[in-house]
Amino acid sequence: MSIDAVAAPAWILVVDDDLVTRFLVSEALKQAGFCVEQVENGRQALAACERIDFDLITLDVMMPELDGFATCAELRRRPKGVQVPILMMTGLDDYESINHAFKVGATDFITKPINIILLEYRVRYLLRTSAAMVSLYDSERRLATAQRIARLGHWDWSQGQACLHLSREVCEMLGLDPQAPEVPFRVILERVHEKDRKILAQWFEEIWQGGGQARAIRHRLVDAGGGVRHVQQQIEIVLDASGRPDHLYGTLQDVTDLHQAEERIWQLAFTDSLTRLPNRELFKDRLDTAIKLAKRHDRQLALLFLDLDNFKRINDTLGHNVGDHLLQATAERLKSSIRANDSVSWNKAEEPDESIARLGGDEFTVLLPEIQRSEDAANVAERIQVSLSRPLALDGHEIIVTPSIGIAVFPQDGETSETLLKSADMAMYSAKHQGRNLYRFYNAVLNEAAHKRLTMETQLRKAIERNELSLYYQPQLDLPSGRICGVEALARWTNDLLGTVPPVEFISLAEETGLIVPIGEWILRTACRQAKAWGCGCGVDPIPMRIAVNISVLQFVQPGFTGLVAQILEETGLEPVALELEITESLLLKDPEGALRTLWALKNLGVQLAIDDFGTGYSSLSRLKQLPLNRLKIDKGFVSEVDSQPNDAAIATAVIAMAESMGLRVIAEGVESEAQFQFLKAKHCDEIQGYYLSRPLPAAEITTMLHQRLTPHGDDG
Ligand code: C2E
Ligand code: MG
Ligand code: MG
Numbered sequence: 001m002s003i004d005a006v007a008a009p010a011w012i013l014v015v016d017d018d019l020v021t022r023f024l025v026s027e028a029l030k031q032a033g034f035c036v037e038q039v040e041n042g043r044q045a046l047a048a049c050e051r052i053d054f055d056l057i058t059l060d061v062m063m064p065e066l067d068g069f070a071t072c073a074e075l076r077r078r079p080k081g082v083q084v085p086i087l088m089m090t091g092l093d094d095y096e097s098i099n100h101a102f103k104v105g106a107t108d109f110i111t112k113p114i115n116i117i118l119l120e121y122r123v124r125y126l127l128r129t130s131a132a133m134v135s136l137y138d139s140e141r142r143l144a145t146a147q148r149i150a151r152l153g154h155w156d157w158s159q160g161q162a163c164l165h166l167s168r169e170v171c172e173m174l175g176l177d178p179q180a181p182e183v184p185f186r187v188i189l190e191r192v193h194e195k196d197r198k199i200l201a202q203w204f205e206e207i208w209q210g211g212g213q214a215r216a217i218r219h220r221l222v223d224a225g226g227g228v229r230h231v232q233q234q235i236e237i238v239l240d241a242s243g244r245p246d247h248l249y250g251t252l253q254d255v256t257d258l259h260q261a262e263e264r265i266w267q268l269a270f271t272d273s274l275t276r277l278p279n280r281e282l283f284k285d286r287l288d289t290a291i292k293l294a295k296r297h298d299r300q301l302a303l304l305f306l307d308l309d310n311f312k313r314i315n316d317t318l319g320h321n322v323g324d325h326l327l328q329a330t331a332e333r334l335k336s337s338i339r340a341n342d343s344v345s346w347n348k349a350e351e352p353d354e355s356i357a358r359l360g361g362d363e364f365t366v367l368l369p370e371i372q373r374s375e376d377a378a379n380v381a382e383r384i385q386v387s388l389s390r391p392l393a394l395d396g397h398e399i400i401v402t403p404s405i406g407i408a409v410f411p412q413d414g415e416t417s418e419t420l421l422k423s424a425d426m427a428m429y430s431a432k433h434q435g436r437n438l439y440r441f442y443n444a445v446l447n448e449a450a451h452k453r454l455t456m457e458t459q460l461r462k463a464i465e466r467n468e469l470s471l472y473y474q475p476q477l478d479l480p481s482g483r484i485c486g487v488e489a490l491a492r493w494t495n496d497l498l499g500t501v502p503p504v505e506f507i508s509l510a511e512e513t514g515l516i517v518p519i520g521e522w523i524l525r526t527a528c529r530q531a532k533a534w535g536c537g538c539g540v541d542p543i544p545m546r547i548a549v550n551i552s553v554l555q556f557v558q559p560g561f562t563g564l565v566a567q568i569l570e571e572t573g574l575e576p577v578a579l580e581l582e583i584t585e586s587l588l589l590k591d592p593e594g595a596l597r598t599l600w601a602l603k604n605l606g607v608q609l610a611i612d613d614f615g616t617g618y619s620s621l622s623r624l625k626q627l628p629l630n631r632l633k634i635d636k637g638f639v640s641e642v643d644s645q646p647n648d649a650a651i652a653t654a655v656i657a658m659a660e661s662m663g664l665r666v667i668a669e670g671v672e673s674e675a676q677f678q679f680l681k682a683k684h685c686d687e688i689q690g691y692y693l694s695r696p697l698p699a700a701e702i703t704t705m706l707h708q709r710l711t712p713h714g715d716d717g
Pocket of ligand 1: 474503551689692
């Protein structure tokens with residue numbers, strides 16, 4: 001709409017003390033169709049402005065009482081006079097007066113004598129720009145109001161500039177001074193929640209690089225009081241001629257309420273309102289993610305499916321209120337038994353609580369996202385059983401509930417969330433049928449094995465203090481001289497519940513659980529003490545020169561291992577040279593340099609080193625060359641067939657020859673027959689060990705054996 005088309009004629013105030021000029025101007029303006037009011041000085045002008053809202057004022061400069069400059073300044077101070085265009089009329093056209101006129105707020109000025117024809121157009125022009133200004137001011141005010149209601153602000157940012165220009169609303173949202181709207185990005189970032197800073201900075205960085213795809217981002221702001229607000233940034237990018245981002249225009253909107261509403265909706269959709277645990281949907285989602293991770297990292301995970309025995313009866317007889325409280329208490333107990341569990345490792349990102357869910361009714365699930373062995377899951381199940389079976393006082397009733405738990409392990413019991421849930425569910429039913437308050441693995445074999453291992457582990461933990469461990473010793477024979485040159489200490493374990501457990505079983509369990517460290521120390525100390533008692537190392541026939549002790553990799557890599565060996569030697573008084581440590585090549589696999597350092601430290605201590613079970617695994621003679629070894633033990637697997645299998649015979653022969661060339665002594669273990677013995681002797685094997693000579697025997701029997709050999713009638717066997 002054109003400004004001139006406004007229906008009502010504009011009101012103009014003409015202020016001049018000179019009657020002629022005042023009359024001329026007024027008449028000319030009336031002729032042009034304006035409504036005109038005339039006054040003869042500043043004071044009258046101010047009074048007139050109180051009565052009428054003028055659309056324009058023409059103001060003479062030189063007037064008695066209040067001159068034009070003072071009148072103009074005063075008008076601008078009044079609310080009604082802020083916007084009105086003021087046209088100064090002056091005979092003075094020097095620069096100083098013009099400057100003064102603008103300073104006090106004049107819109108424009110015109111010099112006397114007045115060109116009456118020009119005046120009309122000057123006035124029309126001023127009215128038009130004034131109307132445009134008013135409309136601009138109005139729309140700005142409307143925009144500001146709308147933005148305030150929408151909690152929306154805007155900003156813009158030019159390429160290469162440190163500062164963004166912020167709107168008043170953005171300044172307010174960021175807690176910055178709206179009077180200083182040029183703000184460095186760094187300062188803005190300081191107002192962003194610590195955890196969102198990196199992401200936001202990256203987002204802008206990518207946008208400036210021309211790469212960023214997302215045009216909107218949500219993040220949090222922290223206000224001065226520490227309150228957190230959620231905001232949404234939305235941007236538009238202006239490109240330069242070469243297609244690179246040149247300028248960014250953005251809006252910032254406070255979406256805290258929206259965020260809270262979304263959060264609430266999420267909670268309604270994905271959590272169980274009674275226990276606040278994740279519901280089936282969320283749990284399935286978590287399980288899917290955990291399965292993906294387990295697949296990627298080649299790991300196992302376990303799913304526990306749990307159902308309360310007799311819940312229905314409690315619910316029916318004591319009422320739903322008690323039932324609800326029972327479920328809530330169960331959720332709490334589950335959380336604490338999971339949290340207290342150390343055999344399960346959690347990814348940093350996930351909270352243990354998130355791994356428990358209520359599927360409905362009295363059915364709960366627990367996800368163990370990363371387990372080493374299925375026993376870990378059994379451990380957790382036992383912990384849950386203990387925790388849930390404690391009596392519970394609810395609404396004046398003493399209640400005891402027990403859970404039945406089914407366990408499914410990924411990948412063997414299912415590779416998808418559906419199959420795993422189904423397997424765990426079936427396992428739970430089987431537990432229920434077998435008598436309640438039980439846990440069962442889906443895989444029955446695993447079930448039994450896990451149970452047995454768990455019992456074994458519990459028992460093994462107490463084996464040292466209960467004095468259940470002992471050592472047997474197996475003699476080693478030096479072939480050229482026919483004397484007993486050493487004995488190998490072999491661990492034995494007899495337990496009330498499990499009977500005699502073979503070393504291959506309990507040693508490997510001890511290695512997996514780390515129990516080998518204390519057990520190994522006990523073995524080393526006991527063996528050294530026994531060797532000292534026999535007088536090993538003294539060189540008097542038939543006292544064996546040395547005692548061989550098996551050392552597991554886990555013991556060997558303990559930081560203080562060399563120190564421990566030194567300490568035990570010192571403590572028992574055994575000569576270092578009388579101690580031989582049997583190690584396997586596998587200890588070179590993980591950290592060859594570290595292993596080499598330890599081997600040299602042990603060598604420098606004066607103890608002897610032997611490679612056990614040589615020929616199995618990753619045997620490499622060339623690598624062995626670098627190690628400070630004394631002896632190779634040819635594995636009994638080769639020895640058992642040396643007299644019948646040409647292949648084994650060839651290997652044994654080659655090992656003996658090569659070891660000799662490397663300056664190593666060779667001992668063959670597992671020698672059972674005369675034929676094997678003769679073969680090895682013929683090939684110049686240095687030493688032998690095996691049933692052919694003697695089975696491993698308790699210390700006392702070895703003592704007897706040595707005494708018999710001491711007497712002239714002793715059996716040289
Ligand atoms: P190893 O160190 O190779 O021990 C030799 C195994 O061969 C012993 O089995 C021994 O009884 C057996 N053996 C000896 N002569 C014959 C024979 O003529 N024929 C046959 N078939 N077997 C023979 P054991 O005592 O059952 O120990 C098995 C493995 O358990 C050992 O193999 C060793 O790896 C481990 N072990 C035993 N005691 C200890 C220990 O104190 N510490 C550690 N770390 N491991 C041990
Ligand atoms: Mg051995
Ligand atoms: Mg061996």
